[in-house]
Amino acid sequence: METFDAYIETHKDAFIKEFITFASQPSIAATGEGITEMAELTRQKMADLGASVQLLEIAPNEPPVVYASLGQGDKTLLIYNHYDVQPVDPLDLWESPPFQPTLRQGKLYGRGVSDNKGHIMYRVQAIRAWLATMGDLPFRINWFIEGEEETGSPHLEPFCLAHADLLKADGCLWETGGVDEAGRPVLSLGAKGLLYVELTVQSMSGDQHSAYGTIAPNAAWRLNWALSSLKAPDETILIDGLMEHVLPPSDTDLALLKAIPFEEEALLANLGIKQWIAGVSGFEALKRHLFQPTCTICGIESGYTGAGPKTVLPARAKAKVGFRLVPNLTPQTVAKLLRQHLDKHGFADIQIDLLSAEHPGKTAPDAAVVQAAIAAAREVYPKHEPVIYPLIAGTGPVWPVAVAHGTPLVCFGASYPGAKIHAPNENIVLDNYFQAMQMMGRFIANFGKR
């Protein structure tokens, strides 16, 4: 791989420049801003690699999937990425504009530089380096790049289940990955699912003077009490019947978990906190993080939130609540239990709107695509034994894209715990970026042999 590595070394400045241009294009799935332009930019990147590319309309007037095929061979690798990003607010907390990627002390800052445009670009550039130095690809690559991952891929599942021919593969390289606090390469074999809902309370026909707080119903209070009925201050999820569906980790899962060097102190410091919630620490915190579902208030709003005091009794209140789902919790199950729970606890008036739903999914560690990634990691990071996560705490459409078709999957990439994905000042460490590119070369070689 010397010529491959040398090619990367001599092209570093050009690669960074190309990456900055790629990440400068806004592509916010939640608002639609820049999505069309980003799909075209991504299509062009794939075409420049020599791929045959289609823009797949997965639903009318929704972000298309960029679907690229390149290389030949008996084996097929499916790659999954997404070209959309999270919204940028609160904008005033960014130290440089989110869509003007900016280099500071070896890191590139900007929305999407880690999640997920950096991961598209290191793979593009690794394949370009491979084609320039190693010859043809040893297998076929079908690259599936969607544009609404950050809104929970709302149209992906029916499309994927109806188009197994586009997705069927011997292995799948998933969207992201990276190194942990100590710089160890981290590989992941699955992802949690998600149910994301909006709860709305309308308690009166309109806002009233707060003097009526004595006798008239306050939407903010009703929402507050309904939320408190979902989760206790000790972090126990109280939705009737929900926890019964949670599959405990298997022996294989626990063995993988035990091998993970959980850098607890560094992660706590990174989040600016002294201890975890729910009284857990060490191995128990890690086990909880990966194998317990969440019930998270992602946003709440009611009444007057401007400057100074306003004595109003709010008639309307809204909360966005996200549930991360572990095997065997499905979004359908949780949605049904949530409705039943609210009805039973006196909150039948609270409206539930479904904003996102995804199944959890994971892969057994002995799959060829996993072993190829493990071997690649050992080559690029010789000082560290790779860390294998049986699944990640985040979510992606692993089920409709891979797991539902029997395709094993693995994640590796260029991120790190300080990447601030989904938050202001998202960033990527350039050293990690180029190491992921080197690993991609080894992974192509290894998966080609297996």
Added chain:
Amino acid sequence: METFDAYIETHKDAFIKEFITFASQPSIAATGEGITEMAELTRQKMADLGASVQLLEIAPNEPPVVYASLGQGDKTLLIYNHYDVQPVDPLDLWESPPFQPTLRQGKLYGRGVSDNKGHIMYRVQAIRAWLATMGDLPFRINWFIEGEEETGSPHLEPFCLAHADLLKADGCLWETGGVDEAGRPVLSLGAKGLLYVELTVQSMSGDQHSAYGTIAPNAAWRLNWALSSLKAPDETILIDGLMEHVLPPSDTDLALLKAIPFEEEALLANLGIKQWIAGVSGFEALKRHLFQPTCTICGIESGYTGAGPKTVLPARAKAKVGFRLVPNLTPQTVAKLLRQHLDKHGFADIQIDLLSAEHPGKTAPDAAVVQAAIAAAREVYPKHEPVIYPLIAGTGPVWPVAVAHGTPLVCFGASYPGAKIHAPNENIVLDNYFQAMQMMGRFIANFGKR
């Protein structure tokens, strides 16, 4: 009073035009918008009546008090009003622009038309009519018009306590009043107090990906649980020790309460609800409304509140909470009990910022100023016995302006239950406006005799 009434009748169109101009000037205490211009406009109105007027600086760079003196006599009437208004949001719910007062079906719509600019204007126009038709005023009027009532008069109390000479009077006519659902004139003899605070939770150094909801502290959840510890779903205030300070209504209070024809069905319909909270109805609802304190979430905000789903774990959450205070609850007592309660229940990390504080205060019904108003109401509304509220459920600085100086007070005016004060589409019924003007003439005559 025939000539007085005739003067009003012939000047109705001009009076409405003058009122619209007066209410067109924004004067939002919470943001400062238009306050300086409104103080000047108010000063000019007073000067045009022949008053000697001062702009009193009650605190540096804060809205001045317009203080006007007119008339001569052994007796002094203090009038209290305010020229500031509430913010206008949510702006999209207004059917006409809040600062372009608009006539529709006998009502004038605009921010402040009821609270409190309509009440300044009917009094100005009544005095003008008196001077034009009845001669000199039979007593001295000191008119105190402040500019930060809607933010809880934050600088008024120390100023008033230090300037008793400006305030000392034989009676005080308070800012507002009106008719009830059946058109009966309503007089009020006091007001509740207020403590308005902002609660802030900072759970981590910054927002995180919601995958960390398993183990990292969510500011929105902490705030939610803290709020739920303050008031139960059955509306019981749970703050340790608070209810012990509540003075039950006296026999005189209960006698006044029992004489109030509580138009329950009309009020319920007006608010768009089927029943009151806390299981009360009829007399119990009225008693609760006037003699129980409130604990109201006036606003809450955390995390992502834009369109679509965003899977974020919020590091920061804020709630605005207002407490309406009945005798003998003081803002100081409630602030202290709230801090103790949060500390005791595991929420010592929650920051409390004081945004507003006012004492409750009320007057005995046998005071001359009250009896003069009752007699005036009987003359203008011969079909109805006036309804006397021992105190109103709303708040104003009755304590520092009147009660603390031993001045009895009464409220009457031009509002009605559909006025939507503090809310979109605030309005005033013009018939009520002119009847309040007639009543002001009779009140001047009656108070002059007593």
